Amino acid sequence: MHLYEQFIEDAQAILPLYHDLQLSQGEGMVPKLDGKLLLITNAETIDIYQISIKPTVDYPNRFPLVFETAGRIPVNIDWHVYSDGHFCICTIPEELLKCKAQFNLQSFIENELKPYLFNQTHRRVKGYFINEREHGFAGDYQFYCEELRTKDLLEIAKFFQFLIERDEPGRTKNCFCGSGRKYRHCHREVYRKFSVLDNPEIRMIFYKIIHSHHFTNAYPDIAKELFQNQHRTQSL
Numbered sequence: 001m002h003l004y005e006q007f008i009e010d011a012q013a014i015l016p017l018y019h020d021l022q023l024s025q026g027e028g029m030v031p032k033l034d035g036k037l038l039l040i041t042n043a044e045t046i047d048i049y050q051i052s053i054k055p056t057v058d059y060p061n062r063f064p065l066v067f068e069t070a071g072r073i074p075v076n077i078d079w080h081v082y083s084d085g086h087f088c089i090c091t092i093p094e095e096l097l098k099c100k101a102q103f104n105l106q107s108f109i110e111n112e113l114k115p116y117l118f119n120q121t122h123r124r125v126k127g128y129f130i131n132e133r134e135h136g137f138a139g140d141y142q143f144y145c146e147e148l149r150t151k152d153l154l155e156i157a158k159f160f161q162f163l164i165e166r167d168e169p170g171r172t173k174n175c176f177c178g179s180g181r182k183y184r185h186c187h188r189e190v191y192r193k194f195s196v197l198d199n200p201e202i203r204m205i206f207y208k209i210i211h212s213h214h215f216t217n218a219y220p221d222i223a224k225e226l227f228q229n230q231h232r233t234q235s236l
Helices: 005-017 092-100 105-126 136-148 153-165 188-194 199-210 213-218 220-235
Strands: 021-025 031-041 044-054 065-068
Touching: 005 021, 005 031, 005 105, 031 105, 044 105, 092 136, 136 153, 136 188, 136 199, 136 213, 153 188, 153 199, 153 213, 199 213, 199 220, 213 220
Parallel strands: none
Antiparallel strands: 021 031, 031 044, 044 065
């Protein structure tokens, strides 16, 4: 399949639904969707954004990049916009999971992009975002806390380390977390939710956790041991 064939196919399928978007070819022969996206509530258009949507080489396993092209949203991380102008829509772990769940371009526009733009309008009008995540690893950590129902970063790291082994306990076994509860009543649902990720993705998450200053400051000795184990594994 051509590098961007899936994006072109998805874009052509949704053009009848988004009359103000046009499919064209950008720099480096990268396809893109350009035009207006209307934000409508109760049959009333409350805002309009000029946008450009471009696929990455990993599409559809990663979100396409979206840029606002009329200068209405500041290019500033405090507005959840990266320095190159593309939107910071959600954390990378959330993005990876969402892309595994029957991702398509229409669902991305309706369930990710439009809520993001509604939130941008809300900040411009009200002065603040709704349910805003922190930037960088702090946002990832918020997500892990919600999913794993713990603020213990070591417990979070151990969860992803265990997940790499792909050794799911039986339903009547005690949970691997050491809580003493049966697995089916403890971490089964979240284990299965994250198990859709492949091992390179899980290792990337684990690597970011143990190399975060949050982890190295809280558990310096454990971090040092994990780094050493990691280097030994890589040298084999």
